[in-house]
Amino acid sequence: MQSEREEREREIGGKSFGWVARMSTSISTSSAGKERKAFGWAARDADGVLSPFSFHVRANGEEDITLKILYCGICHTDLHIIKNDWGNASYPVVPGHEITGIVTEVGQNVQKFKIGDKAGVGYMVGSCNDCGNCKEGYENYCPKVIQTSNGVQQDGKATYGGFADILVVNEAFAVNLPENMPLDKTGPLLCAGVTVYTPLRRFGLNEPGKHLGVVGLGGLGHLAVKFGKAFGLKVTVISTSSSKKKEAIERLGADSFLVSSDNDQMKAAMGSLDGIIDTVSAHHAITPLILLLKTYGKLVLVGGPNKPLELMAYSVIQGGKIVAGSLIGGIRDTQEMVNFAAEHNVAADVEVVPMDYANAAFERLAKGDVRYRFVIDVANTLT
Numbered sequence: 001m002q003s004e005r006e007e008r009e010r011e012i013g014g015k016s017f018g019w020v021a022r023m024s025t026s027i028s029t030s031s032a033g034k035e036r037k038a039f040g041w042a043a044r045d046a047d048g049v050l051s052p053f054s055f056h057v058r059a060n061g062e063e064d065i066t067l068k069i070l071y072c073g074i075c076h077t078d079l080h081i082i083k084n085d086w087g088n089a090s091y092p093v094v095p096g097h098e099i100t101g102i103v104t105e106v107g108q109n110v111q112k113f114k115i116g117d118k119a120g121v122g123y124m125v126g127s128c129n130d131c132g133n134c135k136e137g138y139e140n141y142c143p144k145v146i147q148t149s150n151g152v153q154q155d156g157k158a159t160y161g162g163f164a165d166i167l168v169v170n171e172a173f174a175v176n177l178p179e180n181m182p183l184d185k186t187g188p189l190l191c192a193g194v195t196v197y198t199p200l201r202r203f204g205l206n207e208p209g210k211h212l213g214v215v216g217l218g219g220l221g222h223l224a225v226k227f228g229k230a231f232g233l234k235v236t237v238i239s240t241s242s243s244k245k246k247e248a249i250e251r252l253g254a255d256s257f258l259v260s261s262d263n264d265q266m267k268a269a270m271g272s273l274d275g276i277i278d279t280v281s282a283h284h285a286i287t288p289l290i291l292l293l294k295t296y297g298k299l300v301l302v303g304g305p306n307k308p309l310e311l312m313a314y315s316v317i318q319g320g321k322i323v324a325g326s327l328i329g330g331i332r333d334t335q336e337m338v339n340f341a342a343e344h345n346v347a348a349d350v351e352v353v354p355m356d357y358a359n360a361a362f363e364r365l366a367k368g369d370v371r372y373r374f375v376i377d378v379a380n381t382l383t
Contacts, residue, residue, distance in 0.1 A: 034059050039382065040164025041355055042092040048082035050358050053092055055160055057168045058153075065113050065171050066105035067121065072162030073098030073187040073350070074374040076219070076281065077123075079362055081150050085306075090150055096162030096376075097123045097148040098187035100177060110171045118177035120338070122190035123148055123328050125159060125173045137332040139173075162187075163358065165382055175335045178342040188219060188348035188373040189341055190334060196224040196277055197337040198329035199300040200231065203322075205275040208232030213258070213276035213292060217244045220279035220302060222349060222372040225252045230344040236273065238289070247371075260288065271319075273297055283307040290315045290323070298322045348373050354381035 035056040042053035060066045078095035080086055099121040103113045113119060126146030127139040134142050146153060149161025177186060200206045211234045214224040221237070225248065228235040236256045237248040245257040259265050266288055273292045281303040287310070290299055299321070301309075316323060329337065341347065349372045353361055361374040 036166070036168075038160070038164055038166050040094045040160060041358060041382075042094045042160075042163070043082035043089075044092050046084040046089065048079070048084075048362065050082070050095075050163070050362075053094060055092075055094070055164075057160070057166060058155075058157075060105045060107055060168055061170075062107040062109040063170050063172070064105075064107045064168050065103050065110060065119065065174060067099070067101040067119055067167045067169065067174070068104045068379070069099055069101040069162055069165060069167055070377075070379040071100045071184045071187050071352075072096040072376050072378055073191065073348070074358070074361055074365060074376065075188075075191050076365065077191075078149070078161075079365055082362070088150070090152075090158060093150050094160035094163050095149050096164070097121070098189075098191045098373075098375075099148070099162035099167060100183040100187045100190075101167070101379075104166075107171075112171050112176060113174070118179065118181070118183065119174045120177050120186060120190050121148060121162070121167060121169055121174050122194065122334055125151070125169045126154065129172075137330045139330045140328045162378070163355070163376065165378065173331060175331065175338055177338060181338070181342050182347060184352050184375050184377070185347035185350050186338070186341075187375055188350065189223070189338060189346070191328060192219045192348065192373065193223050193227070193341065193346075194329040194334045194337045195302050195326070196220055196279070197227050197340070198333045199277060199302065199324070199326035200224075200227060200275075201333070201336075202326065203275060203298050203300060203324065205277075205298065205300075206231040206233070210234070210274040211236065211272060213238050213273045213289070214254075214279065215239075215260075215276060215289060216279040216303065217248055217252075217372075218279065218368070219348070219370075219373045221277075222252055223346070224277045224279060225254050226346045227340075229253045230340070230346050236269075238276070238292075258292075266292070271295075275300065277302060279303045281305055283309070285310070286323070287312045287315045290321055293319065293321050295319045296321065298324060301325045302327075348375075350375045352377050355383070356381065 041050040103117045127142035128144040151159035215238045237254045238258045248254040275298045
């Protein structure tokens, strides 16, 4: 029996997929070569205030799908971009790269999708498809990767993200979403989820019985705990205070909790972890974390502090330890992650908000006032 959410997702995906199917042929023919009107919310300057914005998207090409956007998560990267914290904002910016929705149109060469399918789009919508990284399935490391939001398409036009009603994307950069996945809780997996899942797999930290440390319990950290437990790991959350201990253990299923500001706790835990996923984006000391690792243990950075981190070389040399980094994941990684999440019931903890709450959500996000991801109900509240 379908849940109310599933029935609602099907309704807003096209007021029945039969209607979408009937329209698909005429849409593909009539829209050939023609841009289409789209509507969303955008920031116009570094104040980062979003307001209604009309724009155009390209016609659906032979290898494209058109996605009716139902939900879009809010990532901390969105906040940095609309505020131009990194100096690379190209206004107007329509943020959003944790997108889920329903396929309403497919190009004639599309193989992965059909009208009415659930689909998702994460941080990127294109790459060169020719470099070594692309050929290996590491599109996320392509020098010419095209970001879903605040990016530049191959024709020189700007990319607009998921705070909008529709998205046209090459099918190669969209992922299939299993029917049992709730679309509101799935969007954050396409960025935060794959960001923590990929290094767990890539660095061999997904073997059952291994001991994983997770630094930080935010949008990334809470999913690292969930994926860690789904892999059969022992998980210890590492935080600067004990305020999240109960939630980490009782709600998210972590096995233990370590307060990094408590010298006695840190000393007692030295040499106990096989690996650490460090999700913290603020400047922090990493040498104490390295000391928690076993011989040949791995510290993987997935947060992005704006200031350089200090590393005592001897803390790495002694014990043959590794400090590495990881950035989201390729499309293959993302699809694998989604399938794993569907099989093991891994989903983000979200607060669903209307589009006109976006500015308030960004203000709260800047203060860390969210458990653990804001998601905009685009289809029902974009006006």
